[in-house]
Amino acid sequence: MHIICMWITRHIEKLLERMAAQFSAVLVTGARQAGKTSILRHLYPRAAYLSLDLPVNAEAAESAPEQLLDQFAEPLIIDEIQYAPSLLRYLKHRIDADRKPGRFLLTGSQVFSLMQGVSESLAGRCGVLNLHTLSCAELCEAGFTHSQTGCLFRGGYPELHVGADAELWFPAYVATYLERDVRNILRVVDLQDFNRFLRACALRTGQMLNYSDLARDTGIAPNTARKWLGLLQTSAVVTLIEPFYGNRTKRLIKAPKLAFLDTGLAAFLAGYYSEEDLMASPQAGAFWETHVFNQILKQEACRAVSRPICYWRNANGPEVDLVVELSGKQILAVECKLKEHPDSGDAAGLRALAAAEKGRIVETVVVCRTAAAYRLADGTWIMNLPDLLQKLESPRPVRSR
Numbered sequence: 001m002h003i004i005c006m007w008i009t010r011h012i013e014k015l016l017e018r019m020a021a022q023f024s025a026v027l028v029t030g031a032r033q034a035g036k037t038s039i040l041r042h043l044y045p046r047a048a049y050l051s052l053d054l055p056v057n058a059e060a061a062e063s064a065p066e067q068l069l070d071q072f073a074e075p076l077i078i079d080e081i082q083y084a085p086s087l088l089r090y091l092k093h094r095i096d097a098d099r100k101p102g103r104f105l106l107t108g109s110q111v112f113s114l115m116q117g118v119s120e121s122l123a124g125r126c127g128v129l130n131l132h133t134l135s136c137a138e139l140c141e142a143g144f145t146h147s148q149t150g151c152l153f154r155g156g157y158p159e160l161h162v163g164a165d166a167e168l169w170f171p172a173y174v175a176t177y178l179e180r181d182v183r184n185i186l187r188v189v190d191l192q193d194f195n196r197f198l199r200a201c202a203l204r205t206g207q208m209l210n211y212s213d214l215a216r217d218t219g220i221a222p223n224t225a226r227k228w229l230g231l232l233q234t235s236a237v238v239t240l241i242e243p244f245y246g247n248r249t250k251r252l253i254k255a256p257k258l259a260f261l262d263t264g265l266a267a268f269l270a271g272y273y274s275e276e277d278l279m280a281s282p283q284a285g286a287f288w289e290t291h292v293f294n295q296i297l298k299q300e301a302c303r304a305v306s307r308p309i310c311y312w313r314n315a316n317g318p319e320v321d322l323v324v325e326l327s328g329k330q331i332l333a334v335e336c337k338l339k340e341h342p343d344s345g346d347a348a349g350l351r352a353l354a355a356a357e358k359g360r361i362v363e364t365v366v367v368c369r370t371a372a373a374y375r376l377a378d379g380t381w382i383m384n385l386p387d388l389l390q391k392l393e394s395p396r397p398v399r400s401r
Contacts, residue, residue: 006142006162007042008134008138008139008142008158008161008162009138009141009142010035010039010131010134010138011135011137011138011298011299011302012039012129012131012301012302013039013043014302015129015302015303015304016028016039016043016129017043018304019127019129020044020101020102020105020127021101021102022101022127023101023102023125023126023127024095024098024099024100024101024102024103024104024125024126025091025095025103025104025105025106025122025125025126025127026102026104026105026106026126026127026128026129027081027106027107027108027118027122027126027127027128027129028040028105028106028107028108028129028130028131029107029108029109029128029129029130029131029236030109030130030131030132030133030236031109031132031133031235031236031237031261031262032109032173032177032181032235033157033158033159033173033177034131034132034133034156034157034158034236035131035133035134035158036079036107036108036109036131037077037079037107038158039131040077040105040107041077044075044077044102044105046075047074047075047076047077047105048072048073048074048075048076048077049076049077049079050068050072050076050077050078050079051079051080052078052079052080052081052082052083052084052087053079053080053083057084058083058084061083061084061086061087062084062086062087065084065086065087065090066090069087069090069091069094074103074104075102075103075104075105076103076104076105077105077106077107078104078105078106078107079107080107080108080109081106081107081108082108082109082110088118088120088121088122089121091104091121091122092121092122092125095122095125096125099125106126109181109235109236110181110185110234110235129301130236130301131301132156132236132261132294132297132298132301133155133156133157133158133261133262133298134156134157134158134161135156135294135295135298135299136148136151136156136295136385136386137295137299137386137389139151139156139161142161144161148291148369148384148385149275149279149288149369150275151291152263152264152267152275152278152287152288152291153263153264153267153272153274153275153278153279154166154264155262155263155264155265155266155267156262156264156294156298157169157173157262157264157265160264166264166268167273170264170265170268171268173265174195174198174268174269178198178235178237179191179194181231181235182194182228182231185231185234186227186228186231193218193219193220194228196218196219197214197218197220197225197228198232198269199269199270199271200214200217200218201214201229201232201238201258201260201269202260202265202266202267202268202269202270203270203283204258205238205258205259205260205263205266205270205283205286205287205290206257206258206259206283206285206286206287206288206289206290206293207257207258207286208255208256208257208258209229209240209255209256209257209258210255211225211226211229214229229258236261237260237261237262237265238258238259238260238261239259239261239297240256240257240258240259241256241257241258241259241293241309241310241311241322242254242256242308242310242311243255243256243257243310243311243312243313244310244311244312244323244325244331245312246356246357257311259290259293259294260290261294261297262294263287263290263291263294266287266290267287270283279338284338285336285337285338288336288337288338289321289322289336291385292321292322292334292336292367292385292388293309293321293322295385295389296309296322296324296334296388296389296392297309299389299392299393300392307324307325307326308324308325309322309323309324309325310322310323310325311323312333312349312353314352314356318348318349318352318353319349320333320334320335320349320350320352320353321334321335321336321349322334322335322336323353324392326362329360330360330361330362331357331360331361331362332361332362332363332364332365332391332392333350333353333354333361333363333364333365334365334366334367334388335347335349335350335364335365335366335367336366336367336368337366337367337368338368338369339368339369340368340369340370340371341368341370341382342366342368342370342382343376344376344377344378346366347364347366347376347378347380350364350365350366350380351364351378351380363381363391364378364379364380364381365380365381365382365383365388365391366380366381366382366383367383367384367385367388368382368383368384369384370382370383370384371384373387
């Protein structure tokens, strides 16, 4: 297998550089193989490098941290810091002695546990950002010509776009990284159960989460399903989309939606081995919704303060796939349709939300595969995903409803 050596510019680079110019430490989190180490080594080629993925280094970080750190010049990239979380305390002492920015550049693949360690040891001393897999916009700017559905099927792991064979890469990724994390964190003995769980989750991307149904279809207990899904969240493989309500406290008592953070990985786990098979499947609409959510999420991650992305559904059935909360309590509502020419019936949920949240709606949009944007009689925009992302980049309040 021949891997092409090239650099695909990441939109988050400017935010990372801003953080490194302000904080003594910067932590880049995200899924394994999303490009965390690559972006740091690309932006800071002269920085020293320490990988805690190597057991001998992780052991030294736990047993003799000061001596280990003394071996490296600064700035220092410390890779996979979750393997030696106690090292954060020693970084704190060094930072307190010298608040010079950009001293330590950290990566980590287990988001929640790392955030706890950072909040305890490096609060106020460390900038944190989340690196997702490649966005369609990044790939387009790099010269790749994938269609939106092609980008959806292939996903955004960088190696898949520089020569790796997806048919070989995804099985190795699951076996090497996801299963190893399971062994290290949960001590799961029967990985067949976990693999069935992964596939069941992939088939539910873009759908409301029901732990009992998920556990039943996998043959495990509901509490085990919760624990394993927590691991997938911690490893930045999946996320939960909260329901939107005018009263924010209600979000915590309603069912969220499950979303994979890379649709290529979800398609592989769900058993789709061609773009055509996926697009012809009953899950195509849910995968399109997940794809739209991911592209918005990746764009939002490049902002210093990202805006919440939710979904809306009332007790009577009307639903809106995505609700983006803008400034001033305004919202932009998005319905996702895989078709090329949605009509008024496809905007019914948007009209229901507009009636429920009068005065807060900046814009209603049906995002689809149309070639050119147009508006329905009720004012709803019909547009493609690149146009939607451009609108979200600098939204202008056109009207309130």
